[in-house]
Amino acid sequence: MIRNVLEHIGGIEWYGIISILLFFACFAGVLVRTLWLKKPFLDRMAAQPLEPDLPEPAPEESRHD
Amino acid sequence: MTARDRNMNVETFRYDNRIVRAFAIATAFWGLVGTLAGLLAACQLFWPGLNLDTPFTTFGRIRPLHTNAVIFAFVGNGMFAGIYYSLQRLCKARMFSDALSWINFWGWQAIIVAAAITLPLGLTTSKEYAELEWPIDLAIAGVWVAFTVNLLGTLLRRREKHMYVAIWFYIATAITVAVLHIFNSLALPAGAFKSYSIYAGVQDALVQWWYGHNAVAFFLTTPYLGLMYYFLPKAADRPVFSYRLSIIHFWALIFIYIWAGPHHLLYTALPDWVQSLGMVFSVMLVAPSWGGMLNGLLTLRGAWDKVRQDPVLKFMVVAVTAYGMATLEGPTLAVKSVNALSHYTDWTIAHVHTGALGWNGFLTFGMLYWLLPRLYQTRLWSTKLANYHFWIGLLGMMFYVVPIYVSGVTQGLMWKQFNADGFLQYGNFLETTLRIIPMHMLRAVGGTLYVVGIVLMCVNLYKTARSGQFVPDTEAQAPALRTQPTRPEKKVPGWHGHRWLEGVPVTFTVLVTLAILVGGLVEIIPMYLIKSNVPTIAAVKPYTPLELLGRDIYIREGCVACHSQMVRPFRSETERYGEYSKVGEFVYDHPFLWGSKRTGPDLHRGGGKYPDAWHYNHMENPVSTSPGSIMPRYPWLLTRKLDTNVVQVRMKTLRRLGVPYSDQDIAQAHQQMAAQQTRIVQNLKVGMVEAEPDREIIALIAYLQRLGTDIKGSPASTAPQLTGP
Numbered sequence: 001m002i003r004n005v006l007e008h009i010g011g012i013e014w015y016g017i018i019s020i021l022l023f024f025a026c027f028a029g030v031l032v033r034t035l036w037l038k039k040p041f042l043d044r045m046a047a048q049p050l051e052p053d054l055p056e057p058a059p060e061e062s063r064h065d
Numbered sequence: 066m067t068a069r070d071r072n073m074n075v076e077t078f079r080y081d082n083r084i085v086r087a088f089a090i091a092t093a094f095w096g097l098v099g100t101l102a103g104l105l106a107a108c109q110l111f112w113p114g115l116n117l118d119t120p121f122t123t124f125g126r127i128r129p130l131h132t133n134a135v136i137f138a139f140v141g142n143g144m145f146a147g148i149y150y151s152l153q154r155l156c157k158a159r160m161f162s163d164a165l166s167w168i169n170f171w172g173w174q175a176i177i178v179a180a181a182i183t184l185p186l187g188l189t190t191s192k193e194y195a196e197l198e199w200p201i202d203l204a205i206a207g208v209w210v211a212f213t214v215n216l217l218g219t220l221l222r223r224r225e226k227h228m229y230v231a232i233w234f235y236i237a238t239a240i241t242v243a244v245l246h247i248f249n250s251l252a253l254p255a256g257a258f259k260s261y262s263i264y265a266g267v268q269d270a271l272v273q274w275w276y277g278h279n280a281v282a283f284f285l286t287t288p289y290l291g292l293m294y295y296f297l298p299k300a301a302d303r304p305v306f307s308y309r310l311s312i313i314h315f316w317a318l319i320f321i322y323i324w325a326g327p328h329h330l331l332y333t334a335l336p337d338w339v340q341s342l343g344m345v346f347s348v349m350l351v352a353p354s355w356g357g358m359l360n361g362l363l364t365l366r367g368a369w370d371k372v373r374q375d376p377v378l379k380f381m382v383v384a385v386t387a388y389g390m391a392t393l394e395g396p397t398l399a400v401k402s403v404n405a406l407s408h409y410t411d412w413t414i415a416h417v418h419t420g421a422l423g424w425n426g427f428l429t430f431g432m433l434y435w436l437l438p439r440l441y442q443t444r445l446w447s448t449k450l451a452n453y454h455f456w457i458g459l460l461g462m463m464f465y466v467v468p469i470y471v472s473g474v475t476q477g478l479m480w481k482q483f484n485a486d487g488f489l490q491y492g493n494f495l496e497t498t499l500r501i502i503p504m505h506m507l508r509a510v511g512g513t514l515y516v517v518g519i520v521l522m523c524v525n526l527y528k529t530a531r532s533g534q535f536v537p538d539t540e541a542q543a544p545a546l547r548t549q550p551t552r553p554e555k556k557v558p559g560w561h562g563h564r565w566l567e568g569v570p571v572t573f574t575v576l577v578t579l580a581i582l583v584g585g586l587v588e589i590i591p592m593y594l595i596k597s598n599v600p601t602i603a604a605v606k607p608y609t610p611l612e613l614l615g616r617d618i619y620i621r622e623g624c625v626a627c628h629s630q631m632v633r634p635f636r637s638e639t640e641r642y643g644e645y646s647k648v649g650e651f652v653y654d655h656p657f658l659w660g661s662k663r664t665g666p667d668l669h670r671g672g673g674k675y676p677d678a679w680h681y682n683h684m685e686n687p688v689s690t691s692p693g694s695i696m697p698r699y700p701w702l703l704t705r706k707l708d709t710n711v712v713q714v715r716m717k718t719l720r721r722l723g724v725p726y727s728d729q730d731i732a733q734a735h736q737q738m739a740a741q742q743t744r745i746v747q748n749l750k751v752g753m754v755e756a757e758p759d760r761e762i763i764a765l766i767a768y769l770q771r772l773g774t775d776i777k778g779s780p781a782s783t784a785p786q787l788t789g790p
Contacts, residue, residue: 016342019587023320023349026580030316034309045567046304048155048229049295 074545076224079538080153082440084166086535088146089433089440091174093523095142096429098181099134100516106131107509109697110664111502113687116697121185123697125623129196130184135421136194136284138177143429144288145169145212148235150436151295152219155229157543161218165211172208176201187621188258192273192656194280195249198258202250209246213239220570224543227567230311234291236574237319241283241581248585249276255718256711259617263722266651267335270659275326275585282322283581285420286388289428290318293361293385296432300377306363314356319577321350323584328399331408332633333646333659340401346584347399354392361385376451380431383459387423391416406481409629409663411501412473415466422462422515430454430522437526443533450525458518464511472504481637489640494666499693602649605775607724608768610712610734611741615768617715618761619658622699629660630669630772643670643773650776653724665696672774677745678752680766702762709738709759741767 109115109124116123149166153159160166179201183189189196197205216239220228249272252260262269298305305311327335327343362385365372372378394416398407407413438445445451479497482490491497566573608616619625632638634645646669651657675683682689685703687696712734720726730737742758745766749756756763 015587016338016345019324019342019584020345022583023324023346026320027313027317030313034312037309037312042308043304045227045229046298046308048225048227049151049231049298050302050304051154 075542076545077540077542078157078159079540081149081160081163081166081537082535082539083537084160084163084170085146085150085436086440087170088142088149089436089526091170092139092142092146092429093433093519093526095134095138095177096426097516097519097523099131099139100512100519102127102131102134104509104512104516107505107512110695111505111509113695113697118698118700120187120622120699120701123622123699125626125697126185126187126189128626129189129193129623130181132194133180133184133196134177136280137180140285140289140421140425140429141173141177143425143432144238144284144292145173146436147292147296147432148216148288151231151292152216152235154541155225155232155295156219156223157225157541158219158222161215161222165215165218168211169208169215172204172211176204176208179204183258187623189620189623190252190260190262190656191620191623191625191658192249192262192269193277193661195246195273195276199250199252199254199260200258202246202252205246206243206250209239209243213243217570217574223570224546226546228570228573229294230305230308230315231291231294233315233573233577234287234294236570237315237577237581238283238288238291240574240578241279241287241319241323244578244581244585245276245279245283249273253718253722255715259711259715261715261718261722262656264655264657265722265724266654266657267648269655269657270330270333270651271327271335271339273657274329275323278326278329279323281417281420282325285425286322287319289425290357292428292432293357293381296428296435297361297364297381297385300375300381300431300435301365301368301371303364303366303368306360306366310356310360314353314360316580317353318350318357320580320584321346321353323581324587325350325399328404329661330659331399331401331404332635333631335648344399344401348396351393351396354395355389358385358389358392361388376445376448376455377431377435379452379455380427380434383455384424384426384428384431387419387427387462391420391424394419405633405635406477407473408633409661409667410473410477411469411504412477413661415469415473418462418469419466422458422465426462426515427458430458430518433522433526437529438533441530441533441535443529446525446528446532450521454518454521454525457514457521461511461514461516461518464514465508466511468504468507468511472501472508475504476501480641481635483637489637492641494641495691495693498664498695502695601652602647602776605650605652607653607719607726608771609737609741610716610730611738611764611767612771613715613719613768614707614709614712614738615764615766616658618702618765619768620656622702624668625658625660627660627662627664627696629663629667631659632667632669632773638667642667644776646773647776650773653719655719655722655724668769668772670773672770672772673777676752677748677766677770678754680769681749681752681754681756681762684762684765699762702765703756703760705761706759707761707764709735712738 105115105122106124106127109127120126149160176197180197183198183201184196188198190198195202216235220232220236251263253263254260264272294305294311324346325343327339328347329343331340331344362382365378365382368378372382397403398413398416434445434451476497479491479500484490566576607613630646632642632645639645651659679690681703683691683696684699686698686700687694713731716724716726716731716734720731739758742763745763746756746758
């Protein structure tokens with residue numbers, strides 16, 4: 001049923017234009033929200049992987065060399 | 066524990082290192098297997114004897130084995146190793162379920178082994194990077210669900226409020242791969258290891274390349290970007306260059322990527338508006354891709370001196386650079402005028418290997434060299450050996466990629482070259498094949514070097530493991546998330562927008578799903594539902610029973626790996642092959658067999674071009690009809706009996722998918738086959754060839770002679786008339 005209804009869908013030429021507009025709307029939204037973020041938060045997030053998890057191996061050269 | 070810790074309800078827990086080690090070992094092992102299969106395939110292209118005259122070792126079956134092994138076994142295991150390590154630490158939580166972790170591991174290895182058995186056996190759907198048959202597809206879906214539940218469960222149990230950027234990429238990977246895999250694998254079984262895609266022709270092509278392109282995006286790119294965002298700062302001991310940039314680049318990347326699939330089908334019978342949309346979005350992809358690359362490279366600001374010393378960073382810098390090169394080249398190749406030259410040539414192969422060898426390979430190697438010493442609480446056994454690996458691998462990559470760039474451009478130009486009289490300069494396709502053989506030899510030298518590098522890595526990692534003590538669980542402490550403030554105090558600035566989103570994994574996942582679904586739906590729904598996109602051609606009829614079985618042999622032998630069935634609307638192609646392909650000609654093709662590479666010529670207008678006896682001799686020994694040909698021999702087709710018992714089940718399956726076989730067609734399938742076989746045998750006699758009618762070669766000849774003949778108004782001379790519905 002739905003298939004038959006949609007077989008007569010028109011305005012295919014709008015698909016491309018809508019797609020581009022949709023992208024720019026999303027992109028602009030993300031951009032604005034991201035620019036709002038404050039530096040302390042960003043710094044804290046960026047440092048997340050740097051928290052030590054395993055004791056680091058000694059920094060000398062490898063054993064074999 | 067201090068009073069403050071007690072107030073914060075600090076919990077002690079253990080990270081699971083066993084699962085990380087298991088995936089790391091599998092990564093190194095399958096890396097070696099996958100690249101060795103690739104090396105064999107590369108050598109077969111200039112030394113056809115290496116096909117060994119057995120069905121299991123011919124190029125058409127080895128090539129999918131190689132691509133599946135590298136993508137799903139090597140990169141897949143590498144991705145899981147990195148995710149299982151970093152996710153636990155970024156969430157400050159053990160994985161949600163150890164049982165799911167091990168189901169993920171053993172299930173994935175079982176799928177890889179199943180692929181390694183079924184692909185050489187010729188059990189394939191023929192759809193690139195989705196060749197595995199339906200029972201294995203179901204297993205993939207199950208294992209992927211286990212992984213996704215484990216991922217999301219871990220996020221819900223996390224002790225770190227905000228999800229780091231790497232985790233966003235993992236979420237996007239889990240969701241999108243599931244969507245892609247399910248929709249592209251929809252097929253109707255016609256036996257234990259045989260199925261027909263529910264899509265036909267152009268729809269199948271579009272869905273396949275929506276999948277194929279995004280398999281590159283969401284299996285080879287997004288998880289590895291996540292790994293880059295975790296392991297590169299770790300190795301450099303520097304925070305990522307710009308967290309802001311990572312947010313913008315993430316959303317732009319996952320939104321745009323999904324639209325770009327149609328660039329694999331430029332100048333084909335795909336509707337023009339879809340082609341243009343795919344091209345525009347592909348070009349736009351440069352921006353987020355380079356955002357990621359620059360963010361990676363600039364993370365090393367002030368730490369470049371470390372790159373000189375540390376092989377881990379060396380591998381990672383080359384990986385990120387290769388990512389940058391591949392993601393500039395990809396959109397370039399998606400421009401229609403460039404694609405006109407590059408498509409079907411080695412240029413595409415060079416492009417994907419910049420990504421696979423450079424980006425995925427080198428990032429994996431860097432990650433393993435970083436990870437193993439830490440899991441074993443020791444130092445890398447030999448930094449010198451790792452440096453050798455780096456230089457040998459880099460040289461190998463160069464020797465691999467550069468010659469086949471030359472090969473691709475050379476062959477593409479030769480295909481299009483006209484002489485002063487207006488005829489094709491290289492009318493014989495074979496001339497163009499022979500010209501690029503030296504490049505293929507050089508490429509194999511590069512591949513050998515790359516494999517040697519992996520062997521060195523395996524030795525180094527094994528020795529490292531032997532010299533240390535494995536830490537199965539790492540103890541850690543963190544306050545429980547529920548005891549941390551759920552709402553910020555009003556004085557804290559910036560509590561809105563993305564910061565909020567990073568604390569709500571479920572909402573985040575839903576938004577990611579929406580972002581990736583929009584592109585797919587806008588492109589594919591009209592293809593499904595609007596008849597005007599697929600004009601029907603009255604002369605196009607379903608395959609006869611014998612042709613159908615011949616087509617299944619064509620699929621089984623992987624002919625599509627080297628032969629396209631899509632004549633593009635260029636004078637250079639219509640002169641060489643004949644009338645360009647029309648979308649309406651493929652309405653009964655489950656699956657489509659347009660192909661993506663012309664190691665041999667296009668076959669879409671091959672029907673009726675040569676006599677039946679030519680095909681018989683050619684399949685027995687290609688050099689007998691085409692001196693210098695690099696095509697494998699297919700002697701088994703001449704001796705194997707055709708399994709005709711399956712034909713009615715297959716016709717019924719196809720009828721359920723919309724192919725108009727009547728009850729009478731199905732009931733009389735065996736008689737019709739016998740009649741067509743007899744006519745082909747008679748034709749062969751004219752060409753001085755004696756053959757049994759019940760051999761596989763007869764069915765294959767029936768199919769090859771049918772190709773592209775419908776619109777000529779003279780279907781294959783041997784074809785019986787089907788009654789239709």
